[in-house]
Amino acid sequence: MRGLTKRQFVELAGLSIANRILPGRLAAQEAGRRASGSRASNKVIVVTFGGGVRYSETFAPEGLQNIPRLVALREKGYFFKTCINSGVLSHFNSTASILTGNWQRVDDFGFQPPAGPTLFEYYRKQSGAGPLDAWAVATNKSFASMGWSSDRAFGQPYGANVVLPKQLLLEAVQEVVKRGTEGGVANREDVLRRLEGVLSEGYEGVGWTIFQAGRKLDKQVRETLVRGLVEYINGPEAPTSGDELTFFIAREVMREFAPRLILVNFWDMDVAHWGSYSLYLNAITRTDRLTGMLWEEVQSNQHYKDKTTLLVLPELGRDGDQNAANGFLNHRSGDPSCRNTWLLAMGAAVSPGQTDRPVHHVDVAATAAELLGVQAGGLAGTPMRELLL
Amino acid sequence: MAANTPKVSPALQTLIDKGLLDRLPRSFAAFCFDQMKDWDLLFSAEHSYFERLFGLLDRSSPQEVERIFQPMRELEPRMGMNDKTWPRGQFTLEQVDFLNRNPRYPEWRAAVSQVFAQLDPVLDAEIARSGHARLAIVIAPSQLPADPSRMWTRLQGKGRRITVEAPERAEEFLALLLTGQEQGRGAPTIGELFAAGKKGGAHSSWVVESGAGVSRLGGGSPLVVKYSYQGLDSYRKRLMKEVQSVVDAREIAGPRQLSARLKEMKILASEGEAARDSILAEFARAILLSGNGTLLINNTFVEWATVQAVRRARPGLAVVSFGIRNKVKPFSSLLIYADQDATNPIPSQMDTLGTYVDLEIFYQYIWQEFEKYAEYRNNTVYLFVGDGMEEMLAIGPPDFPLLSASRPMKVAAVFGHLKDWLGV
Numbered sequence: 001m002r003g004l005t006k007r008q009f010v011e012l013a014g015l016s017i018a019n020r021i022l023p024g025r026l027a028a029q030e031a032g033r034r035a036s037g038s039r040a041s042n043k044v045i046v047v048t049f050g051g052g053v054r055y056s057e058t059f060a061p062e063g064l065q066n067i068p069r070l071v072a073l074r075e076k077g078y079f080f081k082t083c084i085n086s087g088v089l090s091h092f093n094s095t096a097s098i099l100t101g102n103w104q105r106v107d108d109f110g111f112q113p114p115a116g117p118t119l120f121e122y123y124r125k126q127s128g129a130g131p132l133d134a135w136a137v138a139t140n141k142s143f144a145s146m147g148w149s150s151d152r153a154f155g156q157p158y159g160a161n162v163v164l165p166k167q168l169l170l171e172a173v174q175e176v177v178k179r180g181t182e183g184g185v186a187n188r189e190d191v192l193r194r195l196e197g198v199l200s201e202g203y204e205g206v207g208w209t210i211f212q213a214g215r216k217l218d219k220q221v222r223e224t225l226v227r228g229l230v231e232y233i234n235g236p237e238a239p240t241s242g243d244e245l246t247f248f249i250a251r252e253v254m255r256e257f258a259p260r261l262i263l264v265n266f267w268d269m270d271v272a273h274w275g276s277y278s279l280y281l282n283a284i285t286r287t288d289r290l291t292g293m294l295w296e297e298v299q300s301n302q303h304y305k306d307k308t309t310l311l312v313l314p315e316l317g318r319d320g321d322q323n324a325a326n327g328f329l330n331h332r333s334g335d336p337s338c339r340n341t342w343l344l345a346m347g348a349a350v351s352p353g354q355t356d357r358p359v360h361h362v363d364v365a366a367t368a369a370e371l372l373g374v375q376a377g378g379l380a381g382t383p384m385r386e387l388l389l
Numbered sequence: 390m391a392a393n394t395p396k397v398s399p400a401l402q403t404l405i406d407k408g409l410l411d412r413l414p415r416s417f418a419a420f421c422f423d424q425m426k427d428w429d430l431l432f433s434a435e436h437s438y439f440e441r442l443f444g445l446l447d448r449s450s451p452q453e454v455e456r457i458f459q460p461m462r463e464l465e466p467r468m469g470m471n472d473k474t475w476p477r478g479q480f481t482l483e484q485v486d487f488l489n490r491n492p493r494y495p496e497w498r499a500a501v502s503q504v505f506a507q508l509d510p511v512l513d514a515e516i517a518r519s520g521h522a523r524l525a526i527v528i529a530p531s532q533l534p535a536d537p538s539r540m541w542t543r544l545q546g547k548g549r550r551i552t553v554e555a556p557e558r559a560e561e562f563l564a565l566l567l568t569g570q571e572q573g574r575g576a577p578t579i580g581e582l583f584a585a586g587k588k589g590g591a592h593s594s595w596v597v598e599s600g601a602g603v604s605r606l607g608g609g610s611p612l613v614v615k616y617s618y619q620g621l622d623s624y625r626k627r628l629m630k631e632v633q634s635v636v637d638a639r640e641i642a643g644p645r646q647l648s649a650r651l652k653e654m655k656i657l658a659s660e661g662e663a664a665r666d667s668i669l670a671e672f673a674r675a676i677l678l679s680g681n682g683t684l685l686i687n688n689t690f691v692e693w694a695t696v697q698a699v700r701r702a703r704p705g706l707a708v709v710s711f712g713i714r715n716k717v718k719p720f721s722s723l724l725i726y727a728d729q730d731a732t733n734p735i736p737s738q739m740d741t742l743g744t745y746v747d748l749e750i751f752y753q754y755i756w757q758e759f760e761k762y763a764e765y766r767n768n769t770v771y772l773f774v775g776d777g778m779e780e781m782l783a784i785g786p787p788d789f790p791l792l793s794a795s796r797p798m799k800v801a802a803v804f805g806h807l808k809d810w811l812g813v
Contacts, residue, residue, distance in 0.1 A: 088490050105490040274682030275689030276714065277750045278743035326696060327754055329681050329689075334495050 039373035041307050043260045045298070046364060047291055048095060049284075049314040050139065051270025052331045052338075056321075057284055058314070059342050066284045069292030070312070073346055078386055079354035083343040085316045085361045089331050092142050094315045094361065095265060100149065101365030101379035110142025114149040119365045121154035122376045123261050132257045134160040137250040139242050139267035141167055146263075165249045166242030166267070243268040243283075247290040251297050258303035260372060265315070266290060272318060272328050280328060295346055309347035309371050309387065311364055317341050345387050359384055397428045398436060404443045412454070413446075414461040415475050416484075416497070417504070423480035430671045432592055434703040434764075441512055457507050460500040468493045482648060513763035521588050521705070522811050523769040524579070525759055527752060528563065528603070528710040530776055533745050537780035541773045543753040548771070548784030552797040559777045562800060566774065567606055567708065569804035578607035579804065582813040583706040585612060592668070595704045597694045599687040599712025614669060614704070615662065616694050618687040618712070621673065624660035625684055628677055651678045672697070687712045688744065692751045696758045703764045706811070709755060711748055716740040756784070770810055772803075 049058075057063040059081075064071050087093055087103035096104035096114040106112040120134040127133075136147055141164060148159025243266045250264045268283035291312055298304040320337030321327045331338050343359060362381030369376040370383045397405065410418045425431070425439055446454055455462075465475075468491050475484060488494050529540065537550065556565055564572035567579055577585075584594035595614045596603050604615045618625075635650055656664045656673050663669040676697060682689040688711050695709045715737040730737060752773060759765040770785035781803075783791050791806045 088494075090489065093490070103492070105492065108486070108489065274686055275692065276682065276686055276743065276747050278740070278746035279717065281746065282743075321750070321753065322757070326681075326693065327750070332489070334498055 039371060042371050042373065043258075043262075043304055043308040044368045044371050045262045045264065045294070045304075045308060045310045046098065046368065047264045047294060047310060047312045048098065048266065049269060049287055049312075050091065050095065050265040050267040051272065051283075052091075052094075052316040052318045053269050053284055053287075053314045053341075054318045054320070054328065054337050055340060055342065056337070057281060057328075066281055067288040068285075069288045069295075070344060073292065073295060074344060074354075076352055077344050077346040078350045078352065080343040080345070080359050080384070080386075081354060081356055082358040083313050083341045083361065083363075084358055085339050085341060087361065089316050089334060089338055091140055091270075091315060092146070095138075095143070095146060095263075098313070098315070098361050098364045099146065099263065101362045101369070101376060101381040103362060103380060110140075110145045112150065113145045115151075116378070117149050117151045117154040117376075118147070118159070119368055119374075119376070120160035120261060121148055121151070121158040122369055122374050123372050124158040125154060126374050127372070129260065131159075131161060133259045134261045135250075135253050135257070135259050136160045136162045136263040136265070137246055137253065138162065138164055138263070138265035139166045139246060140164075140265075143265065160261070160263070163249055163253075165245040169242065169245065241268050241283075241286055243287060243290055247293060250294065254297060254301060254304065258301075261368070264294065273330070275326075275329050277328060298346075306348040309345060309350065309368075311343065311345050311368065313343040313361070313364065314341040345384070347387075350387055353386065355386060357386075397425055398440060401425075401440050401443060404447050407447070409443055409447060411477075412451075414458050415465055415470050415477070416488075417458065417461060417501070419475060419478060419480040419484065422478045427671070430668050432668060432702040434592075435701055438512075441515060442508065445508065445511055457504055460503055461497070464493060464497055464500050468497060516763040517766075520764065520768050523705045523765055524583070524772070524807060524811055525707045525755075525765075525769060526567070526579075526709065526772045526774060526807075527755060528598075528708070528774045528776055529748055529778075530599075530711060530713050530744070531559075531562075531778075532713050532739065532741050533748070533775065534741050535745050537775070537778055539745075540749075540775055540778070540780075541752055541782045542749055544756060544773065544782060544784065547756075548773075548782050549792050550780045551783050551791055551794055551803070552780055553803060554797050554799050555777065555779050556800055562777045563602060564606055565800040566804055567603065569801045569808070572606065575608060577610065578613070578708075579807055579811070579813070580613045580706050580708055581607045581610040582808065583811055584610060586811070586813040588705050588811075592702050593704055594706045595695075595698050595702070596708045596710070597691050597698065598708075598710035599691050600710070603708055603710045614698075614702075616673065616676070618690040621656075621661050621663075621677070624656050624673065625677060627657075627660070628654055629684055632678075654678065672701075686714055688714055688747055688751065692754060695755055699755075699758045699762070699765075703762060711744075711751070713739045713741055714744045714747060716743070770807070772807070 055063065058067050058070070059074075059079075085094055085097070087097045088105055088108070090108040092108055092110050093104045093106060096106065096118075099118045099120070100114050100116045101119070102116050104114050104116075106115050120136070123129060124131075124134055136143070138146060144162055144164060146160075147162040148154065148156050246264065246266060250262065253259065253262065266287045268286055269280055271283050272280040295310060298308045298310060316331050317336075317338045317340060318328050318331045319325065319333040320335050325333065343364070360381060362379065363384055364381065365376065366379045366381040367384045367387055369379075370388055410422060413421075421439070421442075424435075428436070449457075470487075474487055488497065491497070533540075556562055558571070561571045564570065568574070568576040570576040580594040580596060583589050589612065591612060592614055594612065595616075597616050598604060599618045601617050601619050604617055604620065607613075631654055632647075632651070635647065652674075654674060656670050658664040661673065663673045676690065676694045677683050681693070683693050684690075691709060691711050695707065698704060698707065716739070718737075756771060759769060759771070767786055770783065770789050770791075773782040773784075775781070779797075783789065785792060789806075789810060791803065
């Protein structure tokens with residue numbers, strides 16, 4: 001496994017960056033201590049099956065084979081059988097609704113930020129937590145505007161660091177293709193050279209919001225990032241999956257900065273739009289595995305063990321097989337298959353169980369706010385009382 | 390509305406001139422207007438549908454029309470539809486976006502469904518009165534790693550498995566099925582016979598395939614519509630290149646602007662026979678640029694083109710032939726509009742197991758799409774075939790003789806039954 005080198009990647013990069021933005025993780029930890037009440041040490045990780053997945057390929061009887069890790073985790077967690085997305089069935093609005101606690105109806109393609117404060121902003125503004133204490137690790141380029149809202153009372157000063165790891169790879173691969181070098185994208189060395197170029201020139205365009213405080217990466221950080229990605233790209237399994245990289249970055253963020261609030265937005269399953277059911281199923285199983293590994297990290301990381309609630313849910317479903325324009329390929333029909341998903345909560349404070357009581361995507365922010373000891377006003381969602389015992 | 394009404398048939402124009410569209414709810418009229426605006430690029434089945442729809446509304450009493458549309462009419466102002474957000478006769482991506490983001494969108498969808506729930510039975514009854522025998526043959530490639538007992542699992546129970554005798558030369562299987570003779574004889578295909586018959590004509594008989602094996606059979610009748618993923622190779626690659634260059638140049642502000650640019654990317658005469666027929670040329674462009682993975686994955690192209698052909702052209706006969714999908718290559722799979730063979734010299738590998746999984750759900754989608762429409766219900770035979778396989782699944786009306794076959798039959802005999810069924 002290439003874990004050690006990968007860890008070095010963000011460890012070194014993270015330390016360098018943090019020192020330039022604020023006095024590093026100490027500041028974040030200090031902010032955490034200032035958070036209100038007995039929940040001051042609680043942490044929340046929201047994991048979304050981004051791109052959307054149907055019940056029929058997950059927790060329906062015929063879907064269980066695709067998600068063995070989540071099936072096993074369900075026994076230890078609290079399972080909400082019905083979590084409804086009543087909002088706009090696009091990726092950006094769905095995730096923005098999860099993060100804001102209000103149904104979002106902004107531009108589908110990320111040209112507008114969420115219209116109301118995100119959980120990140122509520123948390124940071126009220127707790128005084130620093131910028132390293134709230135992260136979003138996502139994939140879709142439009143999610144670069146997911147870290148903070150257009151609300152003038154909140155906004156960027158209280159937003160999350162947004163990292164889009166797959167976009168980094170994408171930029172590099174595109175450049176290699178454009179230049180038509182010998183071997184094309186099979187030439188890993190060339191891909192790496194381009195990655196290095198992206199980090200030098202265009203990293204802000206690929207979502208490394210954390211670096212906005214400085215215009216250029218210093219030499220040490222850049223070389224460290226390249227070293228980490230060299231290992232990643234030349235690893236035993238050539239990365240066809242952006243989610244593998246998303247997991248890797250999320251885990252390193254946890255290890256280095258131990259933020260109290262993280263969104264991890266996996267995305268590979270959106271390959272369903274290509275129209276290959278088998279690729280879609282493979283992606284679901286991969287996300288299941290990565291979610292399991294994320295939970296293992298929570299259990300083994302002293303900053304997270306026994307103080308973290310993991311909330312796992314699909315961003316949205318996908319169209320049903322019956323009477324839909326083209327079934328699993330799309331997610332706009334508004335049928336029950338598209339709206340009715342599930343939510344699995346894991347954590348030390350979570351008593352095992354399940355309920356038929358329907359909850360909604362907007363309830364996630366309300367619940368997470370309670371867990372973090374934050375007062376979030378004017379939310380359409382309500383806390384899931386089953387998790388707040 | 391009259392000032393910018395689309396060019397339509399005289400019968401429909403008469404109804405529009407009478408103000409029929411103006412009396413309908415704003416969003417319903419705008420949607421219909423948009424669908425009809427490229428009248429010359431619509432199939433005759435689409436022309437017929439709009440003529441029948443508006444004819445029905447014209448024949449109905451004003452009170453009845455008002456009753457049918459009342460829920461929509463009441464809902465539209467509450468959604469914020471007005472002359473500014475919904476200019477009369479305009480239905481662009483702006484309106485689609487308006488609907489998608491509107492809190493009352495689910496109610497609107499329900500109201501539209503309610504409208505069609507009242508109109509469709511009447512329209513369907515008209516179709517049923519002029520119904521005739523139809524046929525759809527869906528062919529799986531020979532390389533699938535599955536025996537007949539593991540094929541068409543989602544359609545089991547809807548039809549009957551028929552046992553056939555494998556031909557002496559396996560490569561003749563499709564020729565025998567589709568022409569009744571070995572390939573060298575050049576006999577006309579069942580599709581050609583149907584197109585030339587009394588229920589045939591232009592756009593009535595279709596071949597949609599991944600490769601070119603089916604298109605090569607028969608006498609080359611120009612009446613049969615043929616779309617091949619392989620045959621459209623040069624058009625597909627040009628489209629991918631053009632789209633990528635548009636995206637790279639960052640000239641396009643977003644998906645809405647990109648959509649407008651894509652409409653300009655028409656097939657050239659050198660890129661396929663479809664270029665000779667403006668309706669088919671536009672169909673090819675739309676399939677490749679609005680169908681998700683149709684540029685990239687052969688079987689997605691086949692499925693989506695078939696679904697759209699059924700929805701729009703309502704062919705009386707369709708031969709649908711899937712292929713084997715290649716494995717997705719590292720890195721290049723990240724790029725949506727990239728030719729994987731060009732960007733990655735690693736040899737392509739077949740994904741036979743993945744293809745098997747992909748097709749099992751596509752069989753269901755294709756069958757469902759046919760059965761959505763009155764033209765096909767109760768008078769269509771569906772034959773699901775594996776190239777070279779000793780069993781096939783037949784779904785159809787009880788009077789289709791093959792369903793009561795008691796012993797294995799030769800593949801050429803199956804062709805005979807299909808011919809008899811269609812009366813050609």
